[in-house]
Amino acid sequence: MKKEVILIFDIGKTNKKLLLFDMTFRVLHQEETRFDEVTDDDGFACDDGDRLERWIDDSLQVYLEHPAYDVMSINFTTYGATLVYVNDEGKRITPIYNYLKPMPGGVLEGFYERYGGIDEFSRRTASPAMGMLNSGLQALWLKRKKPETFRKVSHIMHLPQYLSYRLTGFVSSEHTSIGCHTALWDFDRMRYHPWVGEESVHLPEPIDVSSTFPVKIGGKTIRAGIGIHDSSASLAPYIMNSREPFILLSTGTWCISMNPFNHTPLTAEQLKQDCLCYMSVSMKPVKSSRVFLGHIHDVNVKVLADYFKVGEDDYKKVKPDPDLLQRLTEQHHGQSMFFPEGVPESYLNRGIDLKKFASFGEAYHQLMMDLTKLVITAIELIIPENDSTGCIYITGGFARNEIFTRLLASAFTKKRVFTSEVDNATSLGAAMVVAGERPKGTAFSFDLGLKPVVPF
DSSP states (O other), X not given: OOEEEEEEEEEOSSXXXXXXXXXXXXXXXXXXXXXXXXXXXXXXXXXXHHXXXXXXXXXXXXXXXXXXXXXXXXXXXEOSSOEEEEOTTSOBOSOBOOTTSOOOTTSSTTHHHHTTOHHHXXXXXXXXOOGGGSHHHHHHHHHHHOXXXXXXXXXXEEHXXXXXXXXXXXXXXXXXXXXXXXXXXXXXXXXXXXXXXXXXXXXXXXXXXXXXXXXXXXXXXEEEEOOEEHHHHHHHHHHHHOSSOEEEEEESSSEEEEETTOOSOOOHHHHHTXXXXXXXXXXXXXXXXXXXXXXXXXXXXXXXXXXXXXXXXXXXXXXOOHHHXXXXXXXXXXXXXXXXTBOOTTXXXXXXXXXXOSSHHHHHHHHHHHHHHHHHHHHXXXXXXXXXXXXXXXXXXXXXXXXXXXXXXXXXXXXXXXXXXXXXXXXXXXXXXXXXXXXXXOOSXXXXXXXXXXXX
8 A cells, every 4th residue: 555645845045955755744755966157148147947847747747656655745945046937928038046156246236225214124124235135135136237038037936936936836825935135025014115116026926825726647636836945844843842941943054043033123133144034834024144154165175175175075074072172262362364454255264374274173173163153153142131041042054063062062051052863954954844734643743863972
């Protein structure tokens, strides 16, 4: 007898994953792949949209015809800050533009001033001014810089909704994608900001993220979700299962610190320091802060590996050395060595003298100390005076980095710090929102796999 499953496509910037969950949210199968980037029509690196679509289509064919699985629902979760443009024939007409693409001059000239200035606009949209990382402004860029292409656009969707649209034909939007530093959503009035209509950037009205639509594939009717932003998806299992208020650190390419229990308005100072609001699956703002942790880590590790002539993965072999950490702290008076003046735009301090370090391991300890300080500062930004959170959960790739986790636990001695072994929290959240009614006797309840972190 076939096993009923929920099929999830979890599309990260680096890794593309496919998971099958049973109806009690146990992972039955998982596979992962990576695609080489291509370049867009301006020569800037971007995701290979054609290959991504082929992979999804081929995977669907395999698992919808699989002898062991009966796919009941499908959903998509992807990285945010990415718009897809579709013409009146339903075809994607541009590359999947990279949110790291620089915003050229002239696009935003006079824009912020028309809407109260950059500080007021950022506050109202809960979106620090970040160029292309404000996905709504990507549409403005397309309109200003590629008007012939923009005239062909019939629908604009965020990436999760576009992937769903390819199955269902339903053009949709939902609050976790729209409410995520897009500069599209007016948090004061809980609707699209006036500029969206005034600039003729037409997006569909958002609907509930748990919405599903029937789709017939290969003679079988299944339910397809409309997709969900990955950060909000990763938060959902914890909101539904934690017994006390918490802060969640979702780590990977980005380290997103999320406090679902801080409902104070964003301040201008927080916005300047890259604070923002995500939107939870229940449409509540989640005060958050961000550090480009994984990317900064990787580019600097590569430099260290080249200098010390070791493999780029050798950092995984470095064991935490409390005595070394103490010595480095005293030697450099607790100051950052890699980023003494903040993280540069290249994310790489080319001026650091690596001769100061006796080994790769010693340099890596210093790098992790400096990176962890950035994360500590980001977490402190989302802790209000009347803080109710008693614990911090660390998920994702850096939950396995013992130097990082123990340094964090040492910094927040008044909170209990845990790593969480819900390795697929993002995929799990995407499955939960489309699960619908579960078999009798089952519920949204499972072990979060929490392990306490011992401070140094």
